[in-house]
Amino acid sequence: MTQGKPTSGGFEKTPGWLDWYDGPSQPRFRVPAGSVDAHCHVFGPGAQFPYAPERKYTPCDASKEQLFALRDHLGFARNVIVQATCHGADNRALLDALQSSDGKARGVVTVKRTVTDDELHLMHAAGVRGVRFNFVKRLVDFTPKDELLEIAGRIAPLGWHVVIYFEAVDLPELWDFFTSLPTTVVVDHMGRPDVGKPLDGPEFGLFLKFMREHPNVWSKVSCPERLSVSGPPALDGQQAAYKDVVPFARKVVETFPDRVLWGTDWPHPNLKGHMPDDGLLVDFIPHIATTADLQRKLLVDNPMRLYWPEEA
Numbered sequence: 001m002t003q004g005k006p007t008s009g010g011f012e013k014t015p016g017w018l019d020w021y022d023g024p025s026q027p028r029f030r031v032p033a034g035s036v037d038a039h040c041h042v043f044g045p046g047a048q049f050p051y052a053p054e055r056k057y058t059p060c061d062a063s064k065e066q067l068f069a070l071r072d073h074l075g076f077a078r079n080v081i082v083q084a085t086c087h088g089a090d091n092r093a094l095l096d097a098l099q100s101s102d103g104k105a106r107g108v109v110t111v112k113r114t115v116t117d118d119e120l121h122l123m124h125a126a127g128v129r130g131v132r133f134n135f136v137k138r139l140v141d142f143t144p145k146d147e148l149l150e151i152a153g154r155i156a157p158l159g160w161h162v163v164i165y166f167e168a169v170d171l172p173e174l175w176d177f178f179t180s181l182p183t184t185v186v187v188d189h190m191g192r193p194d195v196g197k198p199l200d201g202p203e204f205g206l207f208l209k210f211m212r213e214h215p216n217v218w219s220k221v222s223c224p225e226r227l228s229v230s231g232p233p234a235l236d237g238q239q240a241a242y243k244d245v246v247p248f249a250r251k252v253v254e255t256f257p258d259r260v261l262w263g264t265d266w267p268h269p270n271l272k273g274h275m276p277d278d279g280l281l282v283d284f285i286p287h288i289a290t291t292a293d294l295q296r297k298l299l300v301d302n303p304m305r306l307y308w309p310e311e312a
């Protein structure tokens, strides 16, 4: 039996899948004016925008109205909506959200090599500025690298970038492909470091080297709730959540202050252990960006330069 929030359109939510958090707290940390939530999603609603047949999970609905209400509640000015894998390469829910946002949202889509130039131009007009390539095996089936390179070559002239999602252990094998991409490359969730391993160990060292040697590579310092092993979770007023993730995110922010982005990841797909209070997730930010200067770069200057360059 389905419980909690609905999945409309006759879909059945994946068992064990937690719904996004109702009534998030008011963050204590006041984000700077003009801040951008640079990683969030919309799900459906399924009745209007059906989930993709090839999806690996079925979420509860999470609409554009609910996303925009969260944006306002948390004090953000804009969103970057990233295509979620449960919608495959059908970007209609995302495009509809962009078109309803009054210019306050930009997007990152998933496309196949069959996408036409007309479709790409329409997406650009709607506010799309990037494509997402996903290498996380639990989320997607493999797409051949020659197809991805072809797509990258076609979106580059539009000024778009490529967002990549992968697990830290897969970086060595993907290195040559990533470093051959002709665009700005944005890494989702710091390349998912294993925070049980040392900060100065070889695995995270390789990620830092990836960024250091390639000035076109940016990173989102998001998703501590996914990466944390020992918490504590951002729940019940916790002001020192996900302590084990802090040194990793802080290292990236302080080493590459002009190439980092932050996002809520709302509505947090695939969480089964706990669902964070998004207000408390915002309170995580000053632990990883400890000065007003770093906070402004992370939340305003960098995302504006990448997604609204005409206003930056």
Ligand SMILES: O=C(O)c1cc(C(=O)O)oc(=O)c1
Pocket (backbone or CB within 6 Å): 083, 084, 085, 086, 139, 188, 226, 265, 269, 270
């Ligand atoms: O780690 C995840 O499960 C996850 C999934 C998706 C997606 O399904 O698109 O997006 C994310 O940013 C993170």
